[in-house]
Amino acid sequence: MGTRRKLFTWKDMYDTAGTEALFTSAMRDNCTFQYEHCPEYKQLLDGMGFHPSQLQTPEDLGKLPPIPTTYLKAHTLFSMDQKKLPIKATSSGTRGKKSEIGLDWGAVFSGASMILKVGRYFRFFSLTPHNYLVMGYEPHKSNKTAVAQTATGYTHMTPILHREYVLKYGPDGYYVDFDGIIKALDRFSRSKFPTRFMGFPAYTWFLMEKLKEQNLRFPLPKGSKIYLGGGWKQFYKEQVDKRDFYALAKDRFDIDESNVVESFGAVEHPIWYSDCNNHHFHVPVYSRVIIRDVNTLEPLPYGQIGLVNLLTPMVYACPLLSIMTDDLGILHEPGSCSCGVDSPWLEIIGRVGMVDIKTCAAGADDLRKGAAL
Numbered sequence: 001m002g003t004r005r006k007l008f009t010w011k012d013m014y015d016t017a018g019t020e021a022l023f024t025s026a027m028r029d030n031c032t033f034q035y036e037h038c039p040e041y042k043q044l045l046d047g048m049g050f051h052p053s054q055l056q057t058p059e060d061l062g063k064l065p066p067i068p069t070t071y072l073k074a075h076t077l078f079s080m081d082q083k084k085l086p087i088k089a090t091s092s093g094t095r096g097k098k099s100e101i102g103l104d105w106g107a108v109f110s111g112a113s114m115i116l117k118v119g120r121y122f123r124f125f126s127l128t129p130h131n132y133l134v135m136g137y138e139p140h141k142s143n144k145t146a147v148a149q150t151a152t153g154y155t156h157m158t159p160i161l162h163r164e165y166v167l168k169y170g171p172d173g174y175y176v177d178f179d180g181i182i183k184a185l186d187r188f189s190r191s192k193f194p195t196r197f198m199g200f201p202a203y204t205w206f207l208m209e210k211l212k213e214q215n216l217r218f219p220l221p222k223g224s225k226i227y228l229g230g231g232w233k234q235f236y237k238e239q240v241d242k243r244d245f246y247a248l249a250k251d252r253f254d255i256d257e258s259n260v261v262e263s264f265g266a267v268e269h270p271i272w273y274s275d276c277n278n279h280h281f282h283v284p285v286y287s288r289v290i291i292r293d294v295n296t297l298e299p300l301p302y303g304q305i306g307l308v309n310l311l312t313p314m315v316y317a318c319p320l321l322s323i324m325t326d327d328l329g330i331l332h333e334p335g336s337c338s339c340g341v342d343s344p345w346l347e348i349i350g351r352v353g354m355v356d357i358k359t360c361a362a363g364a365d366d367l368r369k370g371a372a373l
Contacts, residue, residue, distance in 0.1 A: 003029050004313050008110040010285050013117045014343040017334065019285045020058045026313035027321060028055035031064065034319040038079040041319040062290055062299040066309045066324040069268050073097035080104055080317045089146035091267040098145075099268050104317040111270060111314065114286055118272050119157055122261070128223065129159040131188045133181055135199030135207070136230065137174060138165035146267040147230045151199045154227065161193055166203050176203070178210055185218040194223035201228040201245070201262070202235035208248045219254040226255055229263035242279065264348065268323045269310040273346070280337050280345040287312040289346050291331045292324070302333045305349060328352045 003026035010019055031052035034041045045051065048065045055064065067077075074097060082088065085102035103111070119125045132155045137148035155163060164184035168177045188195045197204055204226065211217070226249055232239045246257040264273040264281050273281040283289050290309040291300045300306045308329040311322045328349040335342050 002106075004106060004110060004316075007313065008113045008286060013114075013121060013284045013286070014282055014341050015285055016283055016288070016343040023285065023288060023313070024055060024058050024061065027061060027064070027311065028052055030313040030316060030321055031055060033316055034079050034321065038077055038319050040075070040077055041079070061288060061311060061322075064311070064322045066290075066292075066297075066322040067319065068324040069099060069266065069326060070097075072099040072101075072268055072323075076100050077319050078102060078317060079319060085317050088144065089149060089267055090144050091146065101146075101267055101270075101315070101320065102317040103270070103315060107270075107315045107317065110286075114272055114284075114314075118274055118284075122274055124154075124157050126158045126223075129161045129193050130155075131161045131184075131191060131193060131195045132163045133184060133188070133195060133197045134163055134165045135181075135197055135201075135203040136165070137167045138169050140169040143169075146270070147200075150229065154198055154229075155196070158196070161191075162188075166199070166207070178207055181207060182211070182216070185220075189218040189220055191221060193221060194225070195220045196224065197226040197228075199228070200230045200232070202232045202238060204228065205238075205240060205245060205248075208245075208252050211252045212248065217252055224253065224255055225259045225261060226253075227261050227263070229265070231264075264346070266310070266323070266325065268320055269312060269325075270314065270320075271310070271312050276337060276339040276341055276345075278337055278339050280332070280339065280347070282337070282339075282341045282343045282345045283331075284343070286314060289329075289331050289344065291329060294328075294352060297324075302331055302344070305330050307352065308346070308348070326351050 003022060007019060007022055007026045035045060035052050045065065050063065050065055054060055082102055086105055086108055087103040089101060091099040134151050134155065136151040137143055139148065139152055164181055166177060166181050167174045246260055249255045249260055262275045262279065265271055271287045275281055288311045290311065291304060291306040292298060292309050293300055293306050305328055308325045308327040309322060310325060313321060328351065330347040330349065332345045332347060334344050337345050
């Protein structure tokens with residue numbers, strides 16, 4: 001059994017302490033493949049004086065040069081023939097640039113195993129039919145973004161009665177259809193079957209504000225939930241405190257905080273992080289998180305704020321082993337959350353301006369300017 005397969009079929013998906021050696025081996029195997037099959041990645045590692053054989057211990061993971069997401073938005077890196085890949089996707093491109101990635105069959109099977117484990121652990125799967133309010137994009141052949149595929153894909157965790165999308169596709173492209181969502185809410189609130197929201201937190205919040213302005217309430221059937229994913233994107237300045245979000249969800253839909261679930265991830269790092277009962281993103285065995293100093297990019301200890309560096313050996317089609325995001329975050333110590341999960345947990349603080357941060361990869365262009373906090 002290969003190291004990747006063994007890691008993604010590990011029984012306890014939060015046993016990070018027990019999979020340190022396996023994770024390092026899987027990263028070394030993946031890095032060796034990328035080094036041998038992606039000339040651009042080999043050039044980047046050679047320029048930094050790094051070789052895959054240097055990945056021997058968990059501590060060595062911090063030495064692997066991370067590739068910033070901003071670099072991937074300007075450069076396409078593949079280690080396999082793109083025409084033979086079963087899945088290709090792009091990032092949302094809210095700043096005009098999109099990352100383009102592909103998944104090999106091994107990554108597809110690994111991802112399926114991960115989704116089954118996460119879904120079972122958090123009891124997302126149900127045989128009860130559900131209505132869905134997708135607070136994201138209606139599927140269209142022109143939309144290749146991962147966030148659109150994911151939001152619709154997660155509706156298949158239950159039998160589907162009806163799906164209503166907030167972002168509809170019309171003759172002039174996508175448009176926001178809150179009126180259609182409100183009409184669906186009226187129907188769903190009178191159904192005996194539960195409703196699930198799926199998608200962007202911003203559009204869910206804007207909907208709840210609109211309902212408040214119109215003095216509309218739609219108490220939803222027992223078992224209804226709100227699943228949030230994809231982040232606030234271009235609406236990051238409108239991001240609200242989670243407590244305010246939970247309170248308005250209870251007020252408008254009679255959905256308790258315990259039934260509001262948030263996910264974290266990225267197209268460049270296709271690992272599913274789902275929050276626990278305390279709304280913390282625990283690190284699963286499929287990945288590791290390093291927090292790096294904004295100025296030096298050196299790894300920081302637990303409890304300190306820095307740039308979020310995400311690692312996983314999941315994908316062989318592209319060199320996505322170590323990705324530097326433009327998120328600021330804190331990695332908290334194992335066992336510091338009262339939910340009972342012992343793995344470290346990631347707290348996302350916000351986004352950082354990327355003007356003065358250089359890529360760790362030799363020969364890469366200066367990073368594109370990012371949005372400030």
